[in-house]
Amino acid sequence: MGILDGKVVFITGAGHGQGRAHAVTAAREGADVIATDLDRPIDGVRYRLATADDLAETGRLVEQAGGRVLTRIADVRSSEDLDAAVAEGIETFGKIDVLIANAGIFTQAPFWKMDEQTWDDVLDVNLKGVWRTMKAVTPHLIDRKTGSIILTTSVNSVMGNPSAAHYTAAKHGVLGLMRSAAQTLGPLGIRVNSVAPGLIDTPMTNFQELYDQMAGHPGADRSDYDKAALHYGILAGQGALPPETIANAAAWLASDGSYAVTGQNIVIDAGHTILPGFNPAPVALH
Numbered sequence: 001m002g003i004l005d006g007k008v009v010f011i012t013g014a015g016h017g018q019g020r021a022h023a024v025t026a027a028r029e030g031a032d033v034i035a036t037d038l039d040r041p042i043d044g045v046r047y048r049l050a051t052a053d054d055l056a057e058t059g060r061l062v063e064q065a066g067g068r069v070l071t072r073i074a075d076v077r078s079s080e081d082l083d084a085a086v087a088e089g090i091e092t093f094g095k096i097d098v099l100i101a102n103a104g105i106f107t108q109a110p111f112w113k114m115d116e117q118t119w120d121d122v123l124d125v126n127l128k129g130v131w132r133t134m135k136a137v138t139p140h141l142i143d144r145k146t147g148s149i150i151l152t153t154s155v156n157s158v159m160g161n162p163s164a165a166h167y168t169a170a171k172h173g174v175l176g177l178m179r180s181a182a183q184t185l186g187p188l189g190i191r192v193n194s195v196a197p198g199l200i201d202t203p204m205t206n207f208q209e210l211y212d213q214m215a216g217h218p219g220a221d222r223s224d225y226d227k228a229a230l231h232y233g234i235l236a237g238q239g240a241l242p243p244e245t246i247a248n249a250a251a252w253l254a255s256d257g258s259y260a261v262t263g264q265n266i267v268i269d270a271g272h273t274i275l276p277g278f279n280p281a282p283v284a285l286h
């Protein structure tokens with residue numbers, strides 16, 4: 001018996017990283033999975049983006065975990081793509097019970113030097129893409145008068161990030177979207193929550209520029225990154241967390257066990273957001 005027995009879960013950004021962990025965890029807990037992802041690069045993204053092969057591998061892992069799976073290429077910047085994936089998912093499995101709107105991208109630049117395209121790409125995927133995904137799935141949940149929607153925010157939904165104001169603005173926006181949707185859909189029997197990951201070990205956080213930034217010097221390697229990651233939490237030995245950490249929380253939010261939980265942003269960050277404040281580089285008045 002799994003906590004998601006008999007449920008059908010629709011996931012965006014399922015090609016690798018947390019999206020793949022959501023898919024495999026849901027299957028292990030008894031669900032069937034509609035796994036969607038983008039299959040082409042987005043300009044300005046510095047880490048490896050998933051391919052159609054990666055999404056196929058997610059499909060294989062879901063089946064290995066005991067679930068049925070439908071994999072579809074869908075860009076969250078396209079309502080047409082999302083509507084088609086939702087329709088095909090319902091045709092295949094008869095229903096959708098759970099949405100995990102996980103797709104996202106991360107880029108960095110000081111906000112006053114950022115070009116409009118960089119701002120627009122992050123907002124289009126990370127905020128408007130979540131809205132488009134909810135818009136595609138929600139009418140079906142309303143028809144069925146049940147459902148659990150889980151959005152992926154970030155610790156940057158509750159705190160600033162000086163090198164990624166656009167990402168932070170988008171994630172604060174997703175938090176507002178989650179709370180508003182929870183109010184709208186609660187009377188209709190549908191719950192809406194979000195998971196707020198801290199530093200998670202996925203392709204998004206595994207690239208040279210971030211290794212150097214976190215370690216504080218150029219030429220850093222994975223072991224420097226692992227050491228630096230320990231500064232991002234308070235719990236002993238917890239640095240960059242495995243994506244399953246977030247998938248386990250989402251599985252609970254998707255399950256009937258969380259029947260009374262709605263409108264909540266569950267922060268999973270090894271204590272990152274409760275670290276005592278410290279200014280590492282104070283600037284004195286002259």
Ligand code: NAP
Nearest residue numbers: 013017018038049050075076103104154197199200202204
């Ligand atoms: P990831 O491994 O890069 O996964 C993100 C997924 O989103 C990828 O499969 C990516 O597909 C997909 N995606 C990007 N643009 C898309 C689009 N336009 N349409 C459909 N899919 C798209 O990173 P992750 O860490 O798993 O990120 C998952 C979520 O967690 C994101 O919302 C991210 O902002 C959030 N988050 C991550 C961290 C962290 O430390 N990793 C921390 C806080 C929050 P392609 O690769 O094919 O583009």
